Amino acid sequence: MDHLSEVLKILDGALRANASMAADYAGLLADKLEEGGNRQQARQIRERLARAPGALASVQDADRGISLNNLPVDGESRLHTVDVSRPEPRDVVLVLPNAIESRVHEFLASVRHHDALVAANAALPNRLLMHGLPGTGKTQLARWVAAQLGLQLLTVRCDTLVSSLLGQTSRNLRRVFEYAEQRPSVLFLDEFDALASARGNERDVGELQRVVIALLQNIDALPDSTILLAATNHDQLLDAAIWRRFSFRLPMPLPDDDVREVLWGRFLGDYAPINLDFKVLVARSEGLTGAVIEQICLDAKRSAVLAGKAQVDEDEVFRRLGLMLALIERVPLSTRDAEMAWLRRWDRKIFSLRVLAKLYGVSTRHVTNITQEGASDGHEEDDKQSG
Ligand SMILES: Nc1ncnc2c1ncn2[C@@H]1O[C@H](COP(=O)(O)OP(=O)(O)OP(=O)(O)O)[C@@H](O)[C@H]1O
Ligand SMILES: [Mg+2]
Structure with missing residues (x-):
């Protein structure tokens, strides 16, 4: 017999004198019959339900996903x-x-x-x-x-x-x-x-x-x-x-390479930079959960929207990713200089002196200073991190 589980539920409801249970499952049975092409039978069930107003009210509530009665x-x-x-x-x-x-x-x-x-x-x-x-x-x-x-x-x-x-x-x-x-x-x-x-x-x-x-x-x-x-x-x-x-x-599991690629694409959506290097993004985000990737994308999108841009900046995506990894590894980055030093160490190729200078609005000389010996602020933290 088709739809036996619904019929049994309706029977349960009837035996327990539980009209809303019987009506809820009768509604589901009608839906399934209709899906299966049995319009006539579905209509008969719904007409029967319509004649029991109390029960019907509950079905309609359930339909809207708001059957809050007796939560x-x-x-x-x-x-x-x-x-x-x-x-x-x-x-x-x-x-x-x-x-x-x-x-x-x-x-x-x-x-x-x-x-x-x-x-x-x-x-x-x-x-x-x-x-x-x-x-x-x-x-x-x-x-x-x-x-x-x-x-x-x-x-x-x-x-x-x-x-x-x-x-x-x-x-x-x-x-x-x-x-x-x-x-x-x-x-x-x-x-x-x-x-x-x-x-x-x-x-x-x-x-x-x-x-x-x-x-x-x-x-x-x-x-x-x-x-x-x-x-x-x-x-x-x-x-x-x-x-x-x-x-x-x-x-x-943690998302694999393929899944991460799709997730980055989905979460950045229309805001994805035109020439975004997904391969690098995928490689550098190994070990991150979908939730963290979503978070990075949302943050990057928000900053683009606030800056009135139609696309997220590629460097900005990597910057957010790098900073998120610092957070996960519990590396304290309390100054912008410390952030730059960390990003530079994390990926010298992505974060060239020029890119860092542009991202943080400072001179390349400043970046050179803080990422190399004799640096000020960021340097102390460098020692802590590598130690
Ligand atoms: N595999 C995935 N596909 C799509 N989105 C994902 C995936 N993993 C995580 N997300 C995104 O991350 C967010 C958080 O995921 P979710 O709440 O399902 O995690 P969870 O495993 O239930 O975590 P918790 O154990 O903390 O409850 C989701 O809203 C979703 O947008
Ligand atoms: Mg959860």
Whole structure:
């Protein structure tokens, strides 16, 4: 049978006397039937929904991505624990190395053809765990998946679920899962390690164990068709039992050369300098995350806009890149002279005396002075950096 998972959800809603759940999934079923060319059946469902005004209101809300009714809140702070959004494909740029990209597509295909896979006894639960350094695109991937599937994204910052009140964390968790189950959505547990840290951590072992157990129970109670994503920077903190619950595990790597080239191009957009040497840019940005590249591009674009220029200056892009690397390596650059000295040392070819003089609006003689022996300001820092 086609669309069995939607039909089962509608049945669940009916059995639990949960009209909004039944209506939400009936709406999704109508959408899918229409996509599959069954206009007539879709219309019949929508007409039936229209006759139940209360339920319909909720479907319309969900359609606009604003089904804020009964958003779960933390029992202690009363703050919302779930953020509802509806990312659009055109708004979500995601570039991944090709092997990782194939695995993401495999996950999407598995979600889209869940019913067929169930019928063939070959289905995996729709659960994906992403792990990798900050800024490698984990949250972006969650947005991308929701956008591709046309579903709303329910983002849970797991640290906000953790309550100081005994037992409250598990209750928060339960509410989030219940909320997610009631509507067609992608449930995304971000900063997942805040909840899923290994059992047997030093602090308050008892409560932590209860939380991990509650998490396992909640995941186990989910139907396989529910789309669950989770992301963490600290995969080594995750409990082995949690790992096992995720049928798809995705390491989010640093962008490789090809990906960096695309990212630089995308993020600079129309502001890219005409003759920008992407090869050099790619080589010199090895080891940077997509988030850092985006940041550099935004900064460079901002300065171009403020200076009334239609394009970013090539030297300015490299200058921002060089300074960002200093920041990452924690090299303190408190003066413009120190910046020049650092840039000169970082890449003598890009930062010729002439280029530095132009960028900083000083004479080449000044640059010569500060980048060589007998220099003033920058020199002290030179010693610290090389030492
Ligand atoms: N592979 C990528 N493709 C496109 N954009 C990227 C990529 N990686 C990072 N970015 C950009 O960097 C920004 C930050 O990425 P994101 O928030 O997804 O990182 P994260 O892995 O979730 O980091 P954290 O662990 O700190 O939460 C995104 O808004 C996106 O614009
Ligand atoms: Mg993130």
